[in-house]
Amino acid sequence: MDNESTYSGYSYKSSHSRSSRKHRERRDRHRSKSRDSTIRGDKSVIIQAPGEPLLDAESTRGDDRDDNWGETTTVVTGTSVDSISNEDLTRISKDLEDSSPLECRRYLSPALGGVLGLISLITPLAFLALPQLLWRDTLDPCGTPCEGLYISLAFKLLILLISTWALFLRPPRATLPRFFVFRCLLLALVFLFVASYWLFYGVRVLEPRETDYRGIVGYAASLVDALLFIQYLALVLLEVRHLQPAFCLKVVRNTDGISRFYNVGHLSIQRAAVWVLDQYYSDFPVYNPALLNLPKSILTKKMSAFKVYNLGEENNTNNSTGQSRAMIAATARRRDNSHNEYYYEEAEVERRVRKRKARLVVAVEEAFTHIKRHQDENAATSSPKHPREVMDPREAAQAIFAPMARAMQKYLRATRQQSYHTMESIINHLQFCITHNMTPKAFLERYLIAGPTLQYLDNSRGRQWTLVSEEPVTASLRQGQVFCLRRRDFSLVVTVAPLPFLRLGEEFIDPKSHKFVMKLQSETSV
Amino acid sequence: MSFVPGQPVTAVVQRIEIQKLRQGNNLILGFSIGGGIDQDPGQNPFSEDKTDKGIYVTRITPGGPADVAGLMMGDKIMQVNGWDMTMVTHDKARKRLTKKNEDVVRLLVTRKSLEEAVKQSMGGFPRP
Numbered sequence: 001m002d003n004e005s006t007y008s009g010y011s012y013k014s015s016h017s018r019s020s021r022k023h024r025e026r027r028d029r030h031r032s033k034s035r036d037s038t039i040r041g042d043k044s045v046i047i048q049a050p051g052e053p054l055l056d057a058e059s060t061r062g063d064d065r066d067d068n069w070g071e072t073t074t075v076v077t078g079t080s081v082d083s084i085s086n087e088d089l090t091r092i093s094k095d096l097e098d099s100s101p102l103e104c105r106r107y108l109s110p111a112l113g114g115v116l117g118l119i120s121l122i123t124p125l126a127f128l129a130l131p132q133l134l135w136r137d138t139l140d141p142c143g144t145p146c147e148g149l150y151i152s153l154a155f156k157l158l159i160l161l162i163s164t165w166a167l168f169l170r171p172p173r174a175t176l177p178r179f180f181v182f183r184c185l186l187l188a189l190v191f192l193f194v195a196s197y198w199l200f201y202g203v204r205v206l207e208p209r210e211t212d213y214r215g216i217v218g219y220a221a222s223l224v225d226a227l228l229f230i231q232y233l234a235l236v237l238l239e240v241r242h243l244q245p246a247f248c249l250k251v252v253r254n255t256d257g258i259s260r261f262y263n264v265g266h267l268s269i270q271r272a273a274v275w276v277l278d279q280y281y282s283d284f285p286v287y288n289p290a291l292l293n294l295p296k297s298i299l300t301k302k303m304s305a306f307k308v309y310n311l312g313e314e315n316n317t318n319n320s321t322g323q324s325r326a327m328i329a330a331t332a333r334r335r336d337n338s339h340n341e342y343y344y345e346e347a348e349v350e351r352r353v354r355k356r357k358a359r360l361v362v363a364v365e366e367a368f369t370h371i372k373r374h375q376d377e378n379a380a381t382s383s384p385k386h387p388r389e390v391m392d393p394r395e396a397a398q399a400i401f402a403p404m405a406r407a408m409q410k411y412l413r414a415t416r417q418q419s420y421h422t423m424e425s426i427i428n429h430l431q432f433c434i435t436h437n438m439t440p441k442a443f444l445e446r447y448l449i450a451g452p453t454l455q456y457l458d459n460s461r462g463r464q465w466t467l468v469s470e471e472p473v474t475a476s477l478r479q480g481q482v483f484c485l486r487r488r489d490f491s492l493v494v495t496v497a498p499l500p501f502l503r504l505g506e507e508f509i510d511p512k513s514h515k516f517v518m519k520l521q522s523e524t525s526v
Numbered sequence: 527m528s529f530v531p532g533q534p535v536t537a538v539v540q541r542i543e544i545q546k547l548r549q550g551n552n553l554i555l556g557f558s559i560g561g562g563i564d565q566d567p568g569q570n571p572f573s574e575d576k577t578d579k580g581i582y583v584t585r586i587t588p589g590g591p592a593d594v595a596g597l598m599m600g601d602k603i604m605q606v607n608g609w610d611m612t613m614v615t616h617d618k619a620r621k622r623l624t625k626k627n628e629d630v631v632r633l634l635v636t637r638k639s640l641e642e643a644v645k646q647s648m649g650g651f652p653r654p
Binding site: 522525 | 554555565566569616624
């Protein structure tokens with residue numbers, strides 16, 4: 001029940017004896033190897049191509065910034081003032097290797113993009129201001145047409161600003177292994193535009209001190225137009241092009257075979273990988289390593305049925321191979337009944353789970369009847385007669401947790417979920433449900449169904465995934481491609497299939513043509 | 527050939543005797559029937575009165591026993607071997623025609639042209 005109590009900083013000393021606590025810790029240490037850090041959660045996904053350094057220099061204009069800002073602090077504060085047990089140590093070391101190091105190179109590309117954007121926004125204003133500042137006296141006076149252009153320039157700049165904020169100034173969600181081709185293209189384009197405009201301006205306007213101010217204003221307005229068009233191009237390339245579905249991706253988790261199908265548009269492999277991972281966190285049930293294998297009792301039964309006795313006086317070295325060969329031959333000849341045992345074992349397990357579930361449901365229902373929302377209107381009438389103690393949700397949750405604790409613990413053990421739910425988390429959830437007037441069934445929904453991985457994450461650190469692919473990851477998706485997204489304990493295998501071309505025909509049906517007759521007509525040949 | 531309920535049905539009939547032909551294990555007559563009291567009479571292409579639920583001949587195998595005997599498509603079968611066929615279900619009619627122990631079926635059939643023929647032959651002679 002309280003596997004992670006020391007980790008969560010909630011120093012809970014159970015009333016159990018010291019020996020049982022030690023036993024539990026030993027068991028947890030053993031289990032911590034299998035416990036994935038899917039429990040600890042993250043904000044950003046880092047996809048790393050095999051053998052590549054973590055970063056790409058030009059990944060974004062501010063979008064791919066990985067906010068790992070919390071990682072160094074959370075690891076340290078994970079250890080509370082209590083003593084650090086061995087399990088904490090293993091967990092910390094796993095965290096360190098799991099989380100990505102904070103590198104300054106990561107922020108190079110957002111900074112670059114930001115600088116470029118700033119320059120391109122300032123440029124039209126500079127174009128307008130410089131003549132005024134430098135050779136104001138010699139400029140042709142420019143009345144109404146210029147003012148009209150000023151207004152249009154101002155509004156276009158405003159729109160540019162707002163749409164830049166809306167489209168590009170968003171916290172990045174992933175770091176890609178190679179640079180994002182479209183973004184780089186757009187950055188290069190913007191740079192080229194602005195540079196060529198400055199070049200022209202420098203040569204034709206600043207040098208000869210051009211006096212036609214209206215022309216200069218028109219030039220600045222054309223730059224703003226060009227920037228708006230580049231932004232349109234960015235919108236289409238980055239946001240719109242991949243919206244029309246073109247491929248169907250089949251994503252299979254290799255450990256337990258859970259699969260899903262997703263429709264995506266034209267994307268590069270790395271972008272498709274990010275998209276798949278987004279869906280993975282909310283669609284796939286959480287990876288529970290405890291549920292995977294056949295119970296050992298079934299698998300090892302075959303081998304343990306035979307014992308080999310050594311009747312001669314030979315040396316043991318060449319006997320071992322003889323022994324194993326004999327055992328293998330004997331087991332091959334023996335009739336294999338393990339499927340039978342598997343069937344009965346599974347039926348037994350299911351029966352046990354159902355029984356415990358029934359007990360849990362009854363216990364929770366009963367516990368919820370002990371508590372009721374306190375109405376303030378009745379306070380005046382009820383307080384002189386029955387002074388009831390008024391509790392806040394936390395206390396109420398703790399009060400009704402006790403009767404259902406045992407049933408909950410047994411159920412979680414039966415479904416092997418006990419590592420995902422600590423006592424603290426259960427009380428928190430109970431408090432949440434009480435606050436929002438949920439029924440016992442709504443409270444139990446979280447434990448009866450294995451939820452998506454996102455439910456078990458606390459978003460503090462980045463997630464490290466490795467993209468394994470035979471083709472370069474900036475290549476566009478094509479039929480028959482297969483790539484893997486690997487994590488430490490499991491991996492997702494993604495297969496690409498194109499969506500079929502649809503030939504839609506048309507048939508007009510006159511609404512008056514719907515007529516029916518009784519069909520009781522038969523013809524028999526004699 | 528409509529009937530008035532409660533009144534006896536009168537019709538001009540032709541007696542046709544068909545010898546069953548043995549084909550393998552079956553005795554076949556070489557025609558198909560349609561109709562019956564459990565069928566939809568409106569579908570019948572041969573009947574004059576679309577509420578007539580009698581048994582009609584819908585198809586004749588050319589060269590078969592029925593064709594040889596003179597049965598024609600569109601005939602309404604009134605009796606088979608003495609059994610009435612005007613108020614039977616389709617399946618009952620089939621059974622009556624395909625009894626295994628009978629080699630010969632004697633049908634009473636009626637058709638429009640028979641009525642016409644009789645009328646014509648009687649028409650010139652006004653009744654006294």
